Amino acid sequence: MALGGFRIEVTVKAPSLRQAHRLVMATNFLDPSYWLGAAEGPHAAHLLTANLVTREGFLANANWVYQQAAQANIFQGRAADAPSKAQIQALIDILDGLGWNGGIRSPTKSLDPNAWWHCTPSTDRSAIFQELSKTYQSDEEIRDLYEQARGSSHPYTLPCKAQPGNPDHRNQVHHRAPFRVRCSQRQCQHKLQRTALVHWIAELIQGGVIDGTAFGL
Numbered sequence: 514m515a516l517g518g519f520r521i522e523v524t525v526k527a528p529s530l531r532q533a534h535r536l537v538m539a540t541n542f543l544d545p546s547y548w549l550g551a552a553e554g555p556h557a558a559h560l561l562t563a564n565l566v567t568r569e570g571f572l573a574n575a576n577w578v579y580q581q582a583a584q585a586n587i588f589q590g591r592a593a594d595a596p597s598k599a600q601i602q603a604l605i606d607i608l609d610g611l612g613w614n615g616g617i618r619s620p621t622k623s624l625d626p627n628a629w630w631h632c633t634p635s636t637d638r639s640a641i642f643q644e645l646s647k648t649y650q651s652d653e654e655i656r657d658l659y660e661q662a663r664g665s666s667h668p669y670t671l672p673c674k675a676q677p678g679n680p681d682h683r684n685q686v687h688h689r690a691p692f693r694v695r696c697s698q699r700q701c702q703h704k705l706q707r708t709a710l711v712h713w714i715a716e717l718i719q720g721g722v723i724d725g726t727a728f729g730l
C-alpha cells in the first residue's frame with residue numbers, strides 16, 4: 514500500500530523483546546488496512562482515511578511552505594530575540610510538511626484564510642526592520658529615517674521606548690555621530706542607539722503608530 518506519513522506506535526509491557534513483538538503482531542495495529550476501513554470492534558472510532566500523494570507532490574508541498582516563510586523573511590531577526598509566534602508557527606508547519614510533528618502544537622490548516630502565509634511581509638516586525646536596514650545605514654541615513662518617522666507619527670514626535678504612551682516623553686537627537694536619540698524627560702533620558710532606533714521604528718510601524726507607506730512598506 515502506497516502511504517506517506519503513516520506512523521503507528523504501539524507500547525506493550527513484556528518480559529522480553531521477542532514476547533513484546535509477538536504481542537504487538539497479534540493486535541494487527543501495525544497493519545495499515547486494520548485502520549483503513551477494515552477495522553471493526555474497539556478501534557472503529559479511530560478509523561483512518563487515506564489521501565494518496567506522490568512523493569513529488571509531498572516534497573513540493575513542504576517546499577512551498579518553506580518558500581512562503583523564506584519570501585516573507587520570517588526567520589530573520591536578531592539572535593538575541595525570543596522567537597515570535599509567527600516564527601514558531603512557520604517552523605511547525607514546515608516540519609509538519611516533511612511529516613514530522615512533535616505533537617505539542619497544531620499545524621496551520623491548509624485552507625485557513627488567516628494562515629501566516631497570507632500575511633504580507635510588512636506585518637512582521639523583523640521583516641520591517643530588514644527592509645529599513647537595507648535603506649538606512651549611515652548616521653545621515655538613520656537621522657533621515659528618524660526625521661521621517663517623526664513626521665508621519667501622531668503627534669509629531671517619536672515616542673520614548675521606555676514610556677511610549679506618555680506624551681511628555683519624546684525622543685530628540687542626542688548625538689549626530691554615531692547617531693542616537695534620547696528622551697527629553699529629565700528623569701527618563703532613555704537612549705536609543707542606531708540599530709535599537711531602527712528596531713523601535715519598525716515596532717511603531719508594525720503597531721500602526723507610524724505610517725509604513727511613507728517608507729514604501
Ligand SMILES: [Zn+2]
Nearest residue numbers: 673682696701
Ligand atoms: Zn522617556
